[in-house]
Amino acid sequence: MDLNRLIIKNGLVVNEGSTQQFDIYIEGEVIKEIGPALNKEGVRVIDASGKYVIPGVIDDQVHFREPGLTHKADIESESKAAIAGGITSFIEMPNTNPQTTTIEKLHEKFEIAANKSFANYSFMFGGTNDNLSEILKVNTKGVAGLKLFLGSSTGNMLVDNPVTLEKIFSSTNMVISVHCEDEATIRKNTQKYMDLYGDNIPLKYHPKIRSEEACYLSSSKAIELAKKTGARLHVFHLSTGKETHLFTNKIPLKDKKITAEVCVHHLWFSDVDYEEKGTRIKWNPAVKTAQDRDELWKALLDDRIDVIATDHAPHTIDEKNNPYTKAPSGGPLVQHALVALLEAYHQGKITIEKLVEKMCHNPAILFEVEKRGYIKEGYFADLVIVDTNSPWTVNSENILYKCGWSPFEGTTFRSRITHTILNGHIAYINNEVSKEKAAKRLTFNR
Structure with a gap:
């Protein structure tokens, strides 16, 4: 399996005012292809069925x-x-x-x-x-x-x-x-x-x-x-x-x-x-x-x-x-x-x-952020997969802030972030932040 390539299947892709079920194919740091029923061999697959995929x-x-x-x-x-x-x-x-x-x-x-x-x-x-x-x-x-x-x-x-x-x-x-x-x-x-x-x-x-x-x-x-x-x-x-x-x-x-x-x-x-x-x-x-x-x-x-x-x-x-x-x-x-x-x-x-x-x-x-903020071919693969029907409650055990508290403690949210993709890298999955850094300095189209 090529870890440098990733496909997100069946997600409800939210971009530029519309939501459509598409697959998103990522090579390296960028979105390579967006479309229905994309098939790629030997790549990592995330099944986003029933979930939203947003920038x-x-x-x-x-x-x-x-x-x-x-x-x-x-x-x-x-x-x-x-x-x-x-x-x-x-x-x-x-x-x-x-x-x-x-x-x-x-x-x-x-x-x-x-x-x-x-x-x-x-x-x-x-x-x-x-x-x-x-x-x-x-x-x-x-x-x-x-x-x-x-x-x-x-x-x-x-x-x-x-x-x-x-x-x-x-x-x-x-x-x-x-x-x-x-x-x-x-x-x-x-x-x-x-x-x-x-x-x-x-x-x-x-x-x-x-x-x-x-x-x-x-x-x-x-x-x-x-x-x-x-x-x-x-x-x-x-x-x-x-x-x-x-x-x-x-x-x-x-x-x-x-x-x-x-x-x-x-x-x-x-x-x-x-x-x-x-x-x-x-x-x-x-x-x-x-x-x-x-x-x-x-x-x-x-x-x-x-x-x-x-x-x-x-x-x-x-x-x-x-x-x-x-x-x-x-x-x-x-x-x-x-x-x-x-x-x-x-x-x-x-x-x-x-x-x-x-x-x-x-x-x-x-x-004027360069190649971010949208789900587009050629843009950096910064993506978030959201399950809007997965309730969870904020408490001291799941707060990641160094200060250890939140004004939302005790609040139950109906939606959960299941994956965060950063520059094509799976940076967050199953309540865990990846130990590998994939962050980049933002650049600007000025």
């Missing part, structure tokens, strides 16, 4: 904590969890320690990933108030994009100098991805609740502190600046219904200059969940009301929101168990994002074709 998910926003914060997570542990969750490619953020705000530190992260990652990888370069000269050195063909924190978050990379911001927006043709929360509003709100409660602010006030106003003020200013300068802007993790009206669905994604992302947690949780989940669902921006969640879903389905991501950002449970003002924001999500969203498919909220568009096709279009 590998591209997650455009993760925090894998390496270097410097590896007591929480590292590239090896979290990329394994990603593979188990059907995420075959990730774009990691710059707020590590040290921060990825120089070309030297960027190259160091690529070296770490080349040695340790189990999933395809790229990084965003971090912008600060004083590193424009470094930003201009970035090789745009080899780096996913630029990340700016317009509201402080983990890592303290706040960019708050308006002159610097305009220079950055005017000087780069990279996709500028932004975290939008107005810092002055957050500080004022935090002080108000600290005056009432000290450090032990009840979690239900988190969305009042990191409020709709804080989000809208910041995102509307970023969009105004992008329009003024012609910058290519991508607004991360929308959390409010009000913000969704800043975006359009009138033009194709490939022609949009201003795009938006929503994260799994803002589509799943609402403020009523703080009572049960506490700091485990403390994120920045905050999970807000059920009405906000409904409006995010509406904007996702009508294409004002372009991409679904995770903002995977693990912390230890001891860190999360601190009082409100000291408990860090963020949580682990890559292992459970796809199966969580497949619950929405089961509920009739979204079709599986639309999920594939938002999690696979659109990140590839938006970041």
